[in-house]
Amino acid sequence: MDNLPRLKDIKPFVSTRNACKLCSPLGASVALKGIEGCVPVIHGSQGCATYIRRYMISHYKEPVDIASSNFSEETTIFGGAENLKQALGNVIDQYKPQAIGVSTTCLSETIGEDVPNMLKQISSMTEGHEWPELFTVSTPSYQGTHMDGFHATVYEIVKHFAQDGELYKVINLFPGFVSPADLRVLKQILSDFELDYIMIPDFSDSLDNGAWDKYYRVPDGGTPIDRLRLCGQAVSSIELGLFNKVTAGGKNNSGINSAGEWLEKNKEVPCHQCVLPIGVSATDVFFTHLEFLSANVTPPKYEKQRARLLDSYADGHKYVFGKKAIVYGEEDLVLGLCSFLDEIGVEVILAGSGANSGELSEKLKEYCPENGEGIKTMCDADFEQINEQAHLLKPDFIIGNSKGYYIARDLKIPIIRVGFPIHDRLGGQRIKHLSYEGTQELFDRVVNAMIEHKQENSPIGYKYI
Amino acid sequence: MDRLIKERSEQIHKVGTSAHELACEKKSQAGSVSQRACVFCGSRVVLYPIADALHLIHGPIGCAAYTWDIRGAMSSGPQLHRLSFSTDLREKDVVFGGEPKLHQALSELIEAYKPKAAFVYSTCIVGVIGDDVEAICRKVSQEHNIDVLPVMAEGFKGTKKDGYKAACAALSKLVGTDDQYKAPDFSINILGDFNLAGELWMLKEYYEKIGVNIITCLTGDGRIHEIRRAHKASLNMVQCSGSMMHLAKEMEEKYNIPFKKVSYFGIEDMSEALYDVASFFKNEQMLDKARALVSDEIKELIPALEPYKAKLNGKKAAIYVGGAFKAISLVKALRLLGMQTALVGSQTGNKDDYMLLKKLCDEGTVIVDDSNPNELSEFVKSQGVDLFIGGVKERPIAYKLGIGFCDHNHERKEALAGYEGMLNFAKEVYASVTSPVWKFFKPTITP
Numbered sequence: 001m002d003n004l005p006r007l008k009d010i011k012p013f014v015s016t017r018n019a020c021k022l023c024s025p026l027g028a029s030v031a032l033k034g035i036e037g038c039v040p041v042i043h044g045s046q047g048c049a050t051y052i053r054r055y056m057i058s059h060y061k062e063p064v065d066i067a068s069s070n071f072s073e074e075t076t077i078f079g080g081a082e083n084l085k086q087a088l089g090n091v092i093d094q095y096k097p098q099a100i101g102v103s104t105t106c107l108s109e110t111i112g113e114d115v116p117n118m119l120k121q122i123s124s125m126t127e128g129h130e131w132p133e134l135f136t137v138s139t140p141s142y143q144g145t146h147m148d149g150f151h152a153t154v155y156e157i158v159k160h161f162a163q164d165g166e167l168y169k170v171i172n173l174f175p176g177f178v179s180p181a182d183l184r185v186l187k188q189i190l191s192d193f194e195l196d197y198i199m200i201p202d203f204s205d206s207l208d209n210g211a212w213d214k215y216y217r218v219p220d221g222g223t224p225i226d227r228l229r230l231c232g233q234a235v236s237s238i239e240l241g242l243f244n245k246v247t248a249g250g251k252n253n254s255g256i257n258s259a260g261e262w263l264e265k266n267k268e269v270p271c272h273q274c275v276l277p278i279g280v281s282a283t284d285v286f287f288t289h290l291e292f293l294s295a296n297v298t299p300p301k302y303e304k305q306r307a308r309l310l311d312s313y314a315d316g317h318k319y320v321f322g323k324k325a326i327v328y329g330e331e332d333l334v335l336g337l338c339s340f341l342d343e344i345g346v347e348v349i350l351a352g353s354g355a356n357s358g359e360l361s362e363k364l365k366e367y368c369p370e371n372g373e374g375i376k377t378m379c380d381a382d383f384e385q386i387n388e389q390a391h392l393l394k395p396d397f398i399i400g401n402s403k404g405y406y407i408a409r410d411l412k413i414p415i416i417r418v419g420f421p422i423h424d425r426l427g428g429q430r431i432k433h434l435s436y437e438g439t440q441e442l443f444d445r446v447v448n449a450m451i452e453h454k455q456e457n458s459p460i461g462y463k464y465i
Numbered sequence: 466m467d468r469l470i471k472e473r474s475e476q477i478h479k480v481g482t483s484a485h486e487l488a489c490e491k492k493s494q495a496g497s498v499s500q501r502a503c504v505f506c507g508s509r510v511v512l513y514p515i516a517d518a519l520h521l522i523h524g525p526i527g528c529a530a531y532t533w534d535i536r537g538a539m540s541s542g543p544q545l546h547r548l549s550f551s552t553d554l555r556e557k558d559v560v561f562g563g564e565p566k567l568h569q570a571l572s573e574l575i576e577a578y579k580p581k582a583a584f585v586y587s588t589c590i591v592g593v594i595g596d597d598v599e600a601i602c603r604k605v606s607q608e609h610n611i612d613v614l615p616v617m618a619e620g621f622k623g624t625k626k627d628g629y630k631a632a633c634a635a636l637s638k639l640v641g642t643d644d645q646y647k648a649p650d651f652s653i654n655i656l657g658d659f660n661l662a663g664e665l666w667m668l669k670e671y672y673e674k675i676g677v678n679i680i681t682c683l684t685g686d687g688r689i690h691e692i693r694r695a696h697k698a699s700l701n702m703v704q705c706s707g708s709m710m711h712l713a714k715e716m717e718e719k720y721n722i723p724f725k726k727v728s729y730f731g732i733e734d735m736s737e738a739l740y741d742v743a744s745f746f747k748n749e750q751m752l753d754k755a756r757a758l759v760s761d762e763i764k765e766l767i768p769a770l771e772p773y774k775a776k777l778n779g780k781k782a783a784i785y786v787g788g789a790f791k792a793i794s795l796v797k798a799l800r801l802l803g804m805q806t807a808l809v810g811s812q813t814g815n816k817d818d819y820m821l822l823k824k825l826c827d828e829g830t831v832i833v834d835d836s837n838p839n840e841l842s843e844f845v846k847s848q849g850v851d852l853f854i855g856g857v858k859e860r861p862i863a864y865k866l867g868i869g870f871c872d873h874n875h876e877r878k879e880a881l882a883g884y885e886g887m888l889n890f891a892k893e894v895y896a897s898v899t900s901p902v903w904k905f906f907k908p909t910i911t912p
Contacts, residue, residue: 004544007577015570016526016553023527045589045620046493047503051531054857063861065838070495071621076593083495090496094468094839106525107589107621110559141525142559142590211906212865215842217468384548403533 004406010388018383020328020403021354023141024149026052028103029066030177031153034201036222037098037132039091041067043084043115044105059421060180060207060429063219067091071107080108081118088122092132095217098225099133101153109140133225135160144247145355147330150177151244151258154200158259161225162232162267170196170230171293172237172269174260176244176276176332177420180208182434189435192301193294198227198234200259208429232267236293239273240286240434241332243357275367276332277434278442279340280309282367286435305436312440313344316447319465321345323450326390326407328352328381328400329419331360333433335367337399337418338375340439342368346446348375349393356380383407397449402428414449418442469840470497476835478819481828487819489834492624498837500785500858501812503620505588506532507628510875511708512584512616512635514659515687516540519580521550523567523598524588528620529553536875537661540686550574554590563596571605571613581689582612584635592619612689614638625787626707626813633711636683636692640716643693651746652678654698654722656713657705658729660685661875664882668729671883675754677742683709696720700745702727702738707788707813728790729882730890731798732763762884770802773891776899778803780851785833785841785859786873789814789822795854795873796825802891807848810836838862852898867906869897 025042029052032040042049049068056064067090069075069083084102091100102115115136123131137156139149154174175186183204190197205221231237237260244258260271272293277286283306287298323346327337331353338348348371351364361377368375376393378385387407390398398408399416402424408415422428432438451465475488493499505522509532512520522529529551540546552570554563567585575583583605587598602613614635618628653672658665665685672679680698681691696716701724703713713724725745727738736759743752782799784792789811796806806826810833811818822832831844842862845853853863856874863870871893873881881890 001539001541002543004547005578011577013570013573013577014552014566015521015574016529016551017574018533018549019526019530019551019553021526022530023525025527041496045503045505046499046501046624047506047620048527049498050500050502050858051506051527055531057857057861061861061864063838063865065498067496067498068493070493070497070499071589072492073622076589076621086494087496090470090494094470094496094498096468105589106527106554106559107593110590110593140556141527142554142556145526209865211867215846215862215866217839217842 004410006387006391006410010392016382017385018403019354020352020381020383020386021145022055024139024144024146024152025103025105025141026055027146027149027151027177028101028137028139028153029056030203030207031150031157031201032101032103033064033206034203034222035099035101035157035228036224037218038222039065039067039095039097039100039218041069041087041091041100041102042105043069043080043102043108043113044071045107046070048105055421058423061426062207062209064207065095065217076107076111079111080113081121084115084118085122088134097132097218099135102134102136103139103149103153104136105139106141109138133160147177147243147355148247152246155246155259155262157200157228158231158262161228162263163229164267165233167235168230168233170198170234172231172234172260172263173197173199174237174239174244174258175199176241177330178240178276178434179429179431180204181430181432182438185432185435185437189290189302192299193290193296195290195294198231199223200228200231232263232269234263234269237263237269237271238289238293239271240276242273242275242335242363243331243355243359245357275339276336278336279343279439280306280436281343282336282339283435283439302436305440309436309440309443312443316443317345319447319450322347323396324349324393326350326352326386326393326395326398328386328398328404331355331357333419334360335363336433338364339367340442342370342372344443345370347371349395350376350378350386350389352378352381352386354381397446399446414453416442416445416449469843470494473497476833477840478823478832480823480826480830480832487823487832487834489814489816489819490626491835493835498839499835500837501625501835503625504622504628504631505586505618505620507625507708508586508616508618508632509628510536511629511632512684513546514538514540514684515584515689515692516546517543517581517688518546519550519574519578519583520546520586521552521571521574521583522586522588523552523563523591523596524554525590526551526553528586528588536659537878538659538685538875539663541666545578545580559590559594562594563591564601567596567598567601568605571601572608575605575609575611580611582614582639584614584616586616586618588618589620592622612639624813629708630711633709633715636712637715639689639692640712641693641696641720643690646694646697648680648694648697649678651676651748651751652680652698653700653702653742654680654695655682655685656701656703656709656724658682658685658882659875662878662880664729664880664886667880667883667885671739671758672742674758675739675743676751683712696722698722700725700742702742704728705788705790707790707815726790728794730791730794730886732766732801732884732887733797734794735883735887766884766888769888770891773895774803776895780804780898781807781849782852782854783808783841783845783848783850785810785836785853785855787812787856789818791873793818793821793825796822798887798890801887802894804852806830807850808833808844810834842866852894867903869894869900869903871897
């Protein structure tokens with residue numbers, strides 16, 4: 001059996017070889033699972049919904065039902081209004097959803113489907129019927145990555161549900177595309193700060209449910225719709241992540257950048273943006289925001305978590321100092337991870353992302369004061385480009401989703417699996433990345449990966465570190 | 466049974482009770498959350514195992530990303546099929562046309578990876594924006610002196626089955642292009658095995674033992690030069706009949722090669738697949754060897770299965786797989802373990818398949834075509850099953866209901882074909898059904 005082919009000459013390709021990104025309707029589907037009672041519908045061919053379901057199920061290990069309007073040749077010629085109507089009817093009959101979010105595809109966008117108008121017409125045809133909340137998001141997969149789909153969906157959710165009204169003592173938290181376990185960590189923190197919050201989206205349960213006593217067609221969990229309606233009256237918003245500009249659909253390039261900024265402009269809800277809280281520095285910033293917003297000091301529990309994390313930094317710093325890492329994935333995750341690795345003395349030698357905001361390189365320099373200048377940034381990158389670079393740069397480990405495993409295997413170095421997807425291990429949905437707690441887990445995993453690698457390659461092995 | 470799609474009621478049949486015949490080969494209902502994928506998927510899964518070819522997906526990134534290294538189809542040599550290549554069309558390409566990018570992508574990849582042939586899959590929007598994929602393929606083919614085969618797989622142009630047809634159309638352009646090859650006596654092809662977890666290698670060994678030569682397998686451990694010689698075989702053994710039937714029929718017409726439908730799952734079907742070939746060649750010596758092989762294998766296998774059978778006897782199973790022919794073998798294989806099939810269905814079965822299933826299954830068995838999670842979870846409950854056999858999308862249904870699950874899709878890592886595979890199958894079913902973890906789950910199944 002041969003090895004996987006890998007080119008020795010590094011040169012640019014117009015084609016993408018082993019994509020380091022996914023398409024935007026996937027991001028939309030993840031975000032829609034974060035609304036209580038919401039069933040995602042993808043307006044396009046059956047395959048889009050099925051592939052995305054399969055991809056998400058393999059990571060979350062949960063039922064993920066996504067309906068399709070199931071385009072045929074006739075639909076493509078005459079338009080998809082009838083199919084969408086039938087799809088909505090069948091979804092409503094089967095699932096009794098509270099909301100249906102319709103995301104488009106390359107196909108429906110290319111033939112110029114006006115889905116907002118279709119939804120209006122469909123719901124006006126049967127007046128008197130109880131309709132679930134219907135809204136749509138433009139997610140042509142020829143634009144951006146799954147993250148554009150995710151953020152565009154969050155943006156549309158906010159735009160759809162936000163109402164005018166009296167100030168309500170609640171904050172909006174936009175967590176970004178993090179794991180269900182991260183969402184639970186964030187919720188706990190906000191509760192401990194005695195902050196009432198609306199998390200958009202919240203798939204902490206819907207994509208990581210427990211064992212069931214019966215089959216739930218729409219899994220429990222998600223932000224309740226009556227809570228979503230309050231987001232325009234909130235005191236403040238916090239957005240985690242800096243790369244949440246809404247560009248999918250090409251319709252929102254007019255100065256409004258993200259859901260939080262939309263609320264700030266249109267509903268006068270001030271928006272605080274911070275980098276994903278991975279590592280001590282970034283988490284400190286996040287907690288400062290929370291102290292400010294809650295007018296409470298950080299609860300002792302978190303002071304202790306922080307102290308324990310610092311204590312472990314002392315215990316483990318030597319094992320990671322000067323180690324060379326390659327980081328890849330979504331821009332926000334890459335930035336968060338790099339800032340964490342930077343503060344523990346790891347040298348990130350390459351940061352790769354399939355996305356291309358044009359700002360990653362600059363932000364990395366800003367958030368990685370130790371070694372940021374030395375990071376080679378690759379945007380619009382694919383795994384083969386990363387693979388070829390990795391064989392040149394000889395990192396000590398790589399960190400990112402499970403799709404990079406083949407690179408680590410070939411280089412015989414550890415891979416630290418984080419983010420999405422984790423298709424070759426159990427528990428991807430339970431990996432914590434955020435706050436002192438998530439950082440603690442990451443730090444232990446990174447240090448132990450280095451120790452294990454050394455131990456396994458040592459001629460004698462040893463019993464103490 | 467409430468809250469299921471009424472229009473689908475003809476695609477659900479209860480053996481012994483339903484008055485209607487099972488309807489099948491229909492387009493999926495919009496909004497039904499069908500477990501099927503699309504035309505592209507059908508062609509991609511069939512051609513994927515051809516290991517020394519370049520597989521370039523022409524479209525936006527999703528189609529390529531979701532099918533990267535997707536099958537457990539093993540290659541004994543090159544691994545080029547395990548890389549995912551896409552033209553990754555962007556808005557600019559959609560507006561101005563994707564032909565220049567396709568031309569450039571194909572040329573650069575052929576130069577860099579030196580494949581033996583290239584397959585170019587057209588996806589949904591390629592048809593809509595009007596790229597002439599066939600013309601680009603011809604052009605690159607001339608420029609690089611290599612076969613570049615368009616696979617017309619726009620997702621919306623039918624169902625997964627139409628994708629099988631598109632794949633067969635591409636393969637048929639290769640078959641017959643090496644006429645110099647002299648095939649040894651008793652040469653056959655295997656159509657529709659994908660060498661998941663090395664299953665083909667087991668089959669090859671069985672056939673070699675009885676003196677049969679395999680020219681090529683379509684497409685498990687597939688090589689372009691072998692596919693070119695496929696027309697030199699005396700017989701085609703067609704497994705997974707849905708995917709390869711078109712090619713088998715074409716080869717029968719064009720090259721006068723008869724075919725036999727076979728299945729390599731379970732003792733009965735596996736043994737028949739060996740006897741069939743021996744009787745086809747009307748060769749007594751071969752038949753004797755087949756008998757000896759089967760008897761040797763069974764002598765070992767039957768006692769090995771006993772402990773599992775003892776624990777599994779009387780348990781009920783649900784089966785939901787891609788092709789119905791596999792479902793038929795699974796019903797038989799389960800019976801060998803003393804298990805009864807209470808629910809069985811497939812994404813793409815045809816009338817003949819379902820008639821066979823109806824005959825084979827006990828009264829009360831529910832048969833479904835093109836089902837969805839809501840129906841499957843309802844029937845799993847109402848039929849009171851202990852095991853679900855399916856793929857990734859069915860797995861969480863089983864686990865959420867607190868019942869065992871056996872992976873029988875194209876991602877599986879355990880070989881389940883042949884005699885050895887039957888033992889693996891029994892082990893896997895046993896491990897899942899009798900695991901102590903289920904005791905913590907509240908009983909959800911109404912017996």
